[in-house]
Amino acid sequence: MTFLDCGGRRLDLSRPAVMGILNVTPDSFSDGGVFLSRENALAQAERMAREGADIIDVGGESTRPGARPVSAQEEINRVIPVIETLRGRTALPISIDTSKPEVMHAAVAAGAGLINDVRALREEGALTAAAALKVPVCLMHMQGAPRTMQDDPHYDDVVADVAAFLGDRLRAARAAGIPARNLVIDPGFGFGKTLAHNLELLRGLGKLQSLGAPILAGLSRKSMIGQALDLPVERRLHASVALAVMAVQNGARIVRVHDVGPTVEALRMWASVYPFVESRQD
Ligand code: 8Y4
Numbered sequence: 220m221t222f223l224d225c226g227g228r229r230l231d232l233s234r235p236a237v238m239g240i241l242n243v244t245p246d247s248f249s250d251g252g253v254f255l256s257r258e259n260a261l262a263q264a265e266r267m268a269r270e271g272a273d274i275i276d277v278g279g280e281s282t283r284p285g286a287r288p289v290s291a292q293e294e295i296n297r298v299i300p301v302i303e304t305l306r307g308r309t310a311l312p313i314s315i316d317t318s319k320p321e322v323m324h325a326a327v328a329a330g331a332g333l334i335n336d337v338r339a340l341r342e343e344g345a346l347t348a349a350a351a352l353k354v355p356v357c358l359m360h361m362q363g364a365p366r367t368m369q370d371d372p373h374y375d376d377v378v379a380d381v382a383a384f385l386g387d388r389l390r391a392a393r394a395a396g397i398p399a400r401n402l403v404i405d406p407g408f409g410f411g412k413t414l415a416h417n418l419e420l421l422r423g424l425g426k427l428q429s430l431g432a433p434i435l436a437g438l439s440r441k442s443m444i445g446q447a448l449d450l451p452v453e454r455r456l457h458a459s460v461a462l463a464v465m466a467v468q469n470g471a472r473i474v475r476v477h478d479v480g481p482t483v484e485a486l487r488m489w490a491s492v493y494p495f496v497e498s499r500q501d
Contacts, residue, residue, distance in 0.1 A: 223355045223401070223433075225312035225332030230274055230355075232433055235467045235486045238274045238314060238475040239267035240439065243297045244281045244289075260301045261308065268309045271483035275309070276335055276475060277301055277326075278316030282365040282410070291321040298322070299329050306330030314357075320348035327352045333403075335435075335475075337361055337410065339388040346395035357403040357435050358388045362411025369411065377416045378423035381406045386430055403473065405435040409442060417443040421462070424469035436466035437475035439482075460485045 223230040230236055243260050264275050279297035280289045294317060302313055306329070315326035318338040323345070327334075332354050339358040340346045349356050360381045362372055374380045385404045392402055404427060406420050427434055444450060444458040456478050463474040463482050467489055476482045 223312075223333065223403070225274070225314075226327065226330070226354050228310065228312035228332050230312050230333070230473075232472045234490045235471070236273040236473045237271065237479055237482050237486065238276050238435070238473055239264070239270075239272035239479045240475060240477050241267070241275050241277045241301070242281075243277060243279050243301055257300050257304065261304055264301075264305050265308060267479040268311055270480035272311060272479045274312045274314050274333065274473075275305065276314040276316050277305070277331070278335075279322070280317065280319075282337055284365060284367070284369050286365065291319045294319060294322045295325045299325055302326055302329040302331050318342045318345060320344040323348045323352060327354055333357065335359075337407065339385075340392060340395075341388075346391060346397075349392070350396040353401075355401040355403060356392065356397060357405055358385060358392060358432075359405040359435075360384050360407040360410065365410075372411045372413055372416060374416060377412070377419050378426050381420060382427055382430065385427065385432075389430060389432060399431070402432045403435050404430055404432045405437065408436065408438050414443050414446040417441075418447075421465060421469065424466060424471060428470045433472040434470055435473040435475060436463075436471040438462040438466060439474075439476040439478065456481060464489055 221233045241260055241264050267275060277298050279294040305313055312332045313330055314333040314335045315331040316335045317323055318336050323334055334349050334354060335357045337359045340349055362368060389402055393399060408417050439459045440452050440455045444455045448458055460481050463476060464485050466474055
């Protein structure tokens with residue numbers, strides 16, 4: 220379990236891995252449509268590669284509360300040209316952020332080597348599609364649906380509830396024919412969670428390790444930082460880096476971030492203190 224085979228490109232998990240976020244949505248909260256054009260998206264990806272990203276996550280659907288749903292065709296039109304060009308311009312594995320089976324098929328055909336699904340393969344046909352494509356899959360926890368998930372989230376015990384959900388989705392994925400070695404789990408910070416839920420999940424992240432799958436954590440620039448520190452999205456870099464280090468310390472193997480350079484530097488320092496994953500504390 221020291222690497223994931225992402226369609227022939229290796230993602231080394233013997234040290235913390237950094238997943239760079241590449242939004243190709245015109246309504247992205249953080250990037251404001253600046254990287255809508257193919258050329259800008261590619262320049263952004265190449266910068267992340269230079270800064271030490273281990274994988275690039277390409278997404279064409281916004282899951283912001285209130286965002287408009289996007290058709291499979293629209294998602295394909297946004298992401299496929301970017302994946303095709305990226306595949307030739309960098310040797311890094313490429314991840315496709317989608318929940319739709321049609322997009323999974325098109326993206327893997329275009330060169331994506333990992334499926335990042337915030338709906339954990341719960342859409343109709345998604346388990347079958349992911350199993351047929353034979354690439355690793357990240358299964359993320361979300362309570363409710365993006366439009367309403369932040370309305371009034373409730374849990375008995377957020378860590379236990381998220382662990383139970385991820386355990387169910389791991390079993391469903393394996394039953395559909397996805398080998399255990401190709402499964403990654405993610406607690407889904409910010410997806411149907413209050414600030415208190417997110418903080419408790421981060422403290423208890425290590426408990427998810429008993430599920431036996433590598434853990435991915437996405438905390439970069441999220442509203443939990445805004446809520447805890449009263450900072451606007453453009454001033455969340457330092458807290459994002461701190462949270463990435465805390466997630467790794469608590470067992471995350473992959474962190475999904477906007478600011479690759481600063482995160483890589485912080486995690487290289489972490490890895491010099493903890494050179495072997497086995498020595499990690501939780
Ligand atoms: C500023 C910028 C504020 C972005 C909020 C956000 C995750 C994910 C997202 C995650 C996995 C986001 C696609 C939300 N978050 N995939 N995707 N894990 N696996 N919001 O946490 O970045 S989108």
